[in-house]
Amino acid sequence: MAKEGAGRARPGRSPVPAGRRSRPRQAEVAQLAGVSQATVSLVLSGRDEATARPISEETRRKVLQAAQTLGYVPDPAARRLAAARNNLLGVFSFTATFPTDVRHSYYPFLVGVEQEAAVQGYDLVLFTGSSAGGADAAGAGALNRVRLADGCLFLGRHAPSPELARLVRDGFPVVHLGRREDTEGVAWVGADYISASRDVVTALAEAGHRRIVLVREDDDAPASTDREHGFLDGLRAAGLPAGPAAVFRTADPHTEVTAARVRAWHEDGVTAFVAEETDTGAAWRALRAAVDAAGLRCPGEVSLAVLGSPPPDLVNEPVPMGFDIPRARLGAEAVRLLSALIAGEPTESTLVACTFRAGVSSGPPATA
Amino acid sequence: MAKEGAGRARPGRSPVPAGRRSRPRQAEVAQLAGVSQATVSLVLSGRDEATARPISEETRRKVLQAAQTLGYVPDPAARRLAAARNNLLGVFSFTATFPTDVRHSYYPFLVGVEQEAAVQGYDLVLFTGSSAGGADAAGAGALNRVRLADGCLFLGRHAPSPELARLVRDGFPVVHLGRREDTEGVAWVGADYISASRDVVTALAEAGHRRIVLVREDDDAPASTDREHGFLDGLRAAGLPAGPAAVFRTADPHTEVTAARVRAWHEDGVTAFVAEETDTGAAWRALRAAVDAAGLRCPGEVSLAVLGSPPPDLVNEPVPMGFDIPRARLGAEAVRLLSALIAGEPTESTLVACTFRAGVSSGPPATA
């Protein structure tokens, strides 16, 4: 216990510590200026003018002077304790926030989160997961640690509903990054995949395509179902067939989306393909590879599009049609929502629009 | 200033707040468990056994149970004020931690930082606003917020010495990621650029090169000077001329490192070139371009090396000779050092070795 030394260094009652250790506090500034601690607080927090609590120029000067001389800086812990809020926003991801495998990194979101947090005057607490007891020990209360912040942002699709619901029920401000339907009462900020996907289909339809197929993976996260939903919406809106044949769903795109299959589709009248965007980009990769292997030229013979962005390692390839998810904006929006929740203001979960990207992978269908 | 409102939500003396808002405190846990607040503190801080202040199994059980039920978590500010630990490590960068321009991202460091922090049982507090607010506006107290954490990690070369020194003087645990010589007493963890650079030169010398030129930018950060230092060391160790002619320093490599100049060097007997690694990779880019433009084959006619890694957008190019900086390890090492500082253990700043990378950009010099 001798380690805690830095703390208990001032036994006496005198405002001036013996060993001239530790930084000055308001009491010392007060003594030097010949006023009370309360006055120092008033002057330094600039709260006098604001609250119609007048302080004479003379006093203000003395206090500022004294503070300057002593090099006073407020203790953030004390300040936050007194304010009953600590200006901390939690960020909790159910995998490492900084994965070594950069594929499903939260980086783009964090860009916006950090920026907006700074604007709102918050610092961020990144919960490392182990502190919360690890995913395994995830019994009741695994997420309790996040309560040390004023509110918390959750990332990732695997957020356990009951735990989140518990936090919400206790009145703890929570925002989930990504749309949720399952957890009642959890606020969220999501990308509008439905509209964005519909727009892509519309663009293809307007270019003249009559048969379009969606290649998607075998996942039921809202991010996936929303895309399919929007895709089918788009077909119907264009008066195109939106039956089951329009969607090809597979757990293993790499082996299931073959050149033969693509060729068959093409001969059957399909002139455009759309792939879902996922962490791995498997659907898009498979589709591209298959089209290539089938010897079909793009966008000459078939048009392609991604419902999102291509995986980062393909940035140097020709830009495909699709849409861009404004990740930084999503992050910022989430922080804004959380901030409002904390302030007790009325709030509403938000959908953020994606921006259509024409790209060069699509054109009019080859005239038969 | 109506925002502060959220704070004073509990006027009464009752430990249980009216609006079921706000996090539970020890007093509420105590009430539920039927004991006093002090007992709760003793049990939860596990300080009973340690201080020979025994608590009955029965009581301990009740308290833990109550805490669990309420989802209690200690208020970090209050803990700090009471001179205890938070299990919070600060991370402070002097530019945005998550820059939009990914070039000088701290991401690779953070990977290690996060992981090691998790191992050591810490959560991370990302102090924002270093970018916003402006260094001036934030002023003297800008770094002060970090005192909320148990210790703080600083990233970036622009850390203001006096502020850091002050923290150190006050006994606050601080670790800087990157070697420092200027600030007395600040612990740091850095990469051993000197040895790594020397090794590169040694490798070239052993391959038979007699004249080697270093292209570097106009910057005096330790990261740059260390590399030059190691470069010259390597030349001397190999018995090669290490005069001023061996180093070409320019503020604008792009226009100064021309094909003509490279050709001149080559005709003058220079068979190998080494470029410094920087944020932008300007030196390396310029060197490559110039050699290319001069029509010199690499590694046939000239050998090339980077003192570090090539910029991320060139990952698909042939791997150049150089060395890899173990960034994640540096991050982890920094956390370990900080953790030791906090624990009051004796510590020492550390240099971490880089790993040599043979690459394919170097070979024996063309026999004249």
Next chain:
DNA sequence: CTCACGCGTTAATGCGTATTAGGTAATGCG
């Protein structure tokens, strides 16, 4: 049967700041 003592728990403080309810001297008003 009283006293010292170990044990388990609580009451009382302190940490540094913000805030609020006064208090005091100077001023205005009639």
Next chain:
DNA sequence: CGCATTACCTAATACGCATTAACGCGTGAG
């Protein structure tokens, strides 16, 4: 000149937790 204002400040207290002095209660020794 007495009282109500005003203008400035200070005393007191809360914030949530850690810590320490003190208290009540058996119990075994004397």
